[in-house]
Amino acid sequence: MRCGKCNGAYGVTGYGRGRKxxxxxxISYSKKGKRVCPGRRLPADELDREVIDRVRELVFSGENMRKLLDDINAATKSLRTDYGRKITELKKKAADLQLRVRRQYEAIESGKIDSSLVAERLKELRIQRDSL
Known part of the structure; x- marks a missing residue:
């Protein structure tokens, strides 16, 4: 914060009469006196309250809240779309793996493949499916 009279910096000071x-x-007034700056002391609690109130007005304005809500809605819509695609993709992969497992079992049942040769492949397919 800058002084409106001399453009010097403002700092917090404390004065008391039994209280702080x-x-x-x-700061220019405090260090160099009235010859440099006529100085003006501002109660910190009042100024802090005014600054906080003004920041609240600016940050939480109706326009900003609408924009924030629009941004949140756009982000969640994008996430829903992305997750929807991922879910569809995972369902397809799971169905494909299930089909491949079923074909292995059918090949064993029909006698086309020896079960001892397929055991390792079935294990691999189950691991892939379970990792989805």
């Missing part, structure tokens, strides 16, 4: 009060004070 916080003020923002022009």
């Amino acid at each position: 009060y916080a003020y923002y004070n022009c």
Whole structure:
């Protein structure tokens, strides 16, 4: 924060009469006196409250809240679309693996393949399916 009179920096100072009060004070005035700056002491609690209220007004304005809501809706829609694609892809992979397992069993049942030759391949297919 800068002084409106001399453009010097403001700093927090405390004065008391048995109690501690916080003020923002022009540092140029505090160090060099009235010859440099007429100085103005501002109660810190009042100024802090004003700044916080103004920031709230700006940040949480109706327009900003609408934009935030629009951004959140767009992001969640994008995520739903992405997850929908991933779910569809995983379902296809699971169905393909299940079909391949079934074909292995059918080949064993029909006598086309010896079961001892297929055991390792069935194990691999189950591992792939379970990893989905």
